[in-house]
Amino acid sequence: MLGTCRCVAVLAALALGITPVAAQTPKGTLVFASGGDADTLDPHFILERPDVRVSMHIHENLVNFDQNGELKPELAESWSVSDDRLTWTFNLRKGVTFHDGTPFNAEAVKQSFERILDPATASPRRSIASVISAVKVIDEYTVALITDKPFAPLPSQVSMFNLAIVGPAAKTPGADYARKPVGTGPFKFAAWQVGEKITLVRNEAYWGPKPAIERIEFRVVPEDSARVLQLMSGEADVIANVPPAMLPQLKSSSAVKVIQETSFRTVLLGVNNKIKPFDDLRVRQALAHAIDTSSLVKGVLRGIPKHGGGIEAPDIPGARKDLPPYAHDTAKARRLLAEAGYPNGFSTTLMTPTGRFMNDRQLAEAIQAQAREVGIDIKIEAPEWATYNTLLNKREVPLFLSTKGNPTGDLDLTMHLVAHSAGQMNFYNWKNPKADQLIETQRGTTDREQRYALLSEIQQSFYDEVPAIVLFYDAQLYAARSNVTGVRVQPNETVTFTHVRKN
């Protein structure tokens, strides 16, 4: 209701067809407005999206992945694994320097990895690197990452934003690297007005093709409607998180364009497999058949996201594309409930965040209505985000709306988090010894097709045993002035402005 109210003013302007005289931003400057300010620009401490968006213009990884989710060289020109599959050798790019002039070489790579691995650094994401047991400098431009056990996904693992190569400046005591980052990337850090904006300037000494724009301003504009107004008035060139309600109007304006991209994020209805009656597979299947995901997508999300049945978004390499959503079949749902001993249904609780992802609260209400049709009486609880997370971690809530993304585009990272019985995001209490076994085995399988076959089996068990009901794969909504081209919204929810041109 409140959200609707907030949109009214903006919608009114758009509906009246008001196209203001644009207060254009300078030609060489790109102004990007998003909802949140960064907390830190030190990759080893980054946890949130706004930080990643800025940091990845300053820092680079050994390996990164392209628009299609395929790995491509970045600071490493090539890489190979030893026969025992324990030593990964990276041949580094020559002639690269950090923004402060220090040369990029094997020693710098070693220092960067050892920094995140050092417990004294107290990185909250040390576990991302912990598979690496040692870093060895072979020569000036060759470095080896050594693991204790074979770890096939290592190249994609090092594409993770937390494993970007930080400059040797990070080592200097009191350097305040979080506020003065020194990377090798196409843009250099320039200024940070806390709560307001971060400014980056072009790195004139960049080793790759130089960006066309000279400056990027990452502005913080928390209010959705205010961001849309900024784009309309020309104060911003690109905005993130466009409210779905404003899409049709934005699409009809010639001054701006909507950028809609798929995402690696799956939105799902989590089920706690340990809590009665959801410990019974038939009850979980019944719930899956009671929910009509296509009407959720159409009715609640304006048909924006794609829907499907696999736990991993189909755009991720190796993800199953052939798993359909459970058919909407209330008769079957009732029959399954009766078989499980609940002919008259039962009562349960669903926990949802509010405003954390697209129309989450409305989604919970629609699910509540659909479940009622088969006799499942759902009570909705909507605690604020911090409380929601704590309750989720206790794993005592029967039903919950939740999401999972994938920052590296490799299935290992998320399958281990979500499907392994010890996985940190296995909020479903799903325990499948065979899946655990498969997750371990695929880590040691360097042949890609073989590995994907193993991962495919895990996805099948997850689908068959319904520890969670997949609702849809999230969409990312950005909008830009129509003179702006080359904005690359990545499926792992980052955005690159390196290729942007303003006409």
Next chain:
Amino acid sequence: MGTLLVRRLAALVPVILGVSVAVFLMLHAVPGDPAQIIAGQEASVEDVAQVRHSFGLDQPLAVQYARFLSRAVVGDFGTSFRTKRPVIDEIGDRYGYTLLLGAAAIAFAVAVGILVGVVAAVFKHSWVDNVCLLVSLVGVSVPNFFLGLLLMLGFSVWLQLFPLTGADTAWHVVLPAVTLGLPSAAVIARIMRSSLIEILGNDYIRTARAKGLPEWLVVGRHALRNALMPVVTVVGLQMGYLLGGAVIVETVFAWPGLGRLTVQAIAARDFPVVQAAVLVLAATFVLVNLLTDLVYSILDPRVTLS
């Protein structure tokens, strides 16, 4: 008067202490584990434990509070959980903006409120009075965020007079200050009007008129000073309201103030920032009240600070 001022300032100490204990206990009582929130959903158990230890959250509560207090008395409020920056810097960056916005809003509210109130009182029961009443009714009723968006639409998008969001130039403060100050202006106008109407019915006003003083002098010099007393009370109260209302206005206009920082810090369970921000806001509140009392004693010689 000097000693009284010192005594009033000394009274700040127990208030601040009380607030600090209350905030500390409340933060630890609400659900939401800061280490878990800060490390994120995908963090491993070891990562979370590492974060918890690095924040000192694995210590007993009493130890944590004692450490907080012993550092706070020498001006060290620790470092933010989220940004790892000294809390003093986090607050310092924002406090100036909050004061600027609050001062601009209250200046707008007082100027417009008194002007409208006086005009309405002088022309009471005429159409001018009715228009003023209507405007102040709307001013009190419109929610902050809606008013903010309307002003943005009108003055930034259509007329291109003011920038939309941010805090780069002096122009940036205008729309947020008007948004924040308008409800207060409306309240002040109504109090001003009724107070002035009452004063204008007094005998000494009739005397002033009878001796042939022009009406503007009667109102401006004789009536206004006495009629201002209840207005000062309301202005003092409104300043407290502005501290609270600033959160929404700061969010709509992307104003980098303390209110927005506090709300973010609460959501992220950034304990050190919340503690310090609440202390700063509480101290501001107390000082504003003291300031109000000072203004009283200037306006009315019968009032003292005791």
